[in-house]
Amino acid sequence: TRLQEIERSFTLDGRITPRFIWFEINSSQCNERCVHCYVENAQSGLPFADSFPKLSASDWKRVIAESADLGFVRAQFIGGEPFMWQGEQGEDVLDLAEWAISKKFKFIEIFTNGTLLTKKNVKRIAELKIRVAVSLYSIDPWTHDNCSLTI
Template identity: 30%
Template sequence: MTTVESSPPPGATFLWLELTGRCQLSCTHCYADSGPTKTHGTMTTSDWLSVIDDAADIGVREIQFIGGEPTLHPALPELIRHASSRGIATEVYSNLVRVRADIWDLLIEHNVRLATSYYSDQPEQHTLITGNTLAHRRTTENICKAIILGVPVRVGIVTVLEDQRIEQARRLLTDLGVENIEVDHVRRAGRANTEADTPLEELCGQCAGDVLAIYPDGAVRPCVFTRSLRVGDVLASG
């Protein structure tokens, strides 16, 4: 591991760890262009553990495990435990299509938060966006399970379609007991972008301040949307 490019600059307090490009879904707007045929990348479990150690050493307070679908990565349980042992708060951003029993146990044991995306109260519209006919039912069921288990869950409703049932989805989530609901427009990145680079106006303006993203190939970028802008590499030697 390097000491210059591999570690976030002093002052970084939040990291996205994009563990994998693999996902059960093929969402039309996926910023990571993830899907069922993608891989976990070239980062090994040891590499990810070293990133967490580096993060703890420079004062990172929070990590979000993301993908792809992070629950598909075999090292996720070990990484959650390690982050917790280093005093870093964690959140797992999952599509919640399938969450193994051991993952639920870890979320509870280590006070891990969950985040997910939601698109409509109608299964058909949800399927149109995600490409998976089971996604709406399973995601809804696992949102309910998280609430029952006392796992904090926040939901982002992403506007993708012109006729998308945003308010109906918000009401459904509220009725389920979700308290943290945000609505955002789709970002022009990945499959939602026809241009070579993500337009700057699509970004929130907080990139490379106290946040950074580590990708499955070891690339360090200002955030998960700035996929054409590389500021380092945790796998580089020297």
């Protein structure tokens, strides 16, 4: 039955297993200052700024691989702004997403404010079949910019 099919999709080795994970790759950097966001505090110099470890690309690859081994198949890369993250060898969020795909993640999404998207990374996003979620607070530019405090 459909219910059994749904139940099977949430189990691994007979146990109910989470299937969706957030990878907060860049918790203290963003090029916007959204009034509702905790990242603003990190950029204001408050102690929060150093409360998250800065993981290297190899650390993130290990975390992604371990997550896949635990049964996660859907992931969202979030920040701060994920397109501001850079690994020690120049890796970017798309390199991490590609790694996740190689580890059999079936759904990858990057949550971004969209301001740093380039033709080059949009092309790569399309090639990798990654979804993108974009912050948009209003169709009115003034309202959006006053919420995001676009800089």
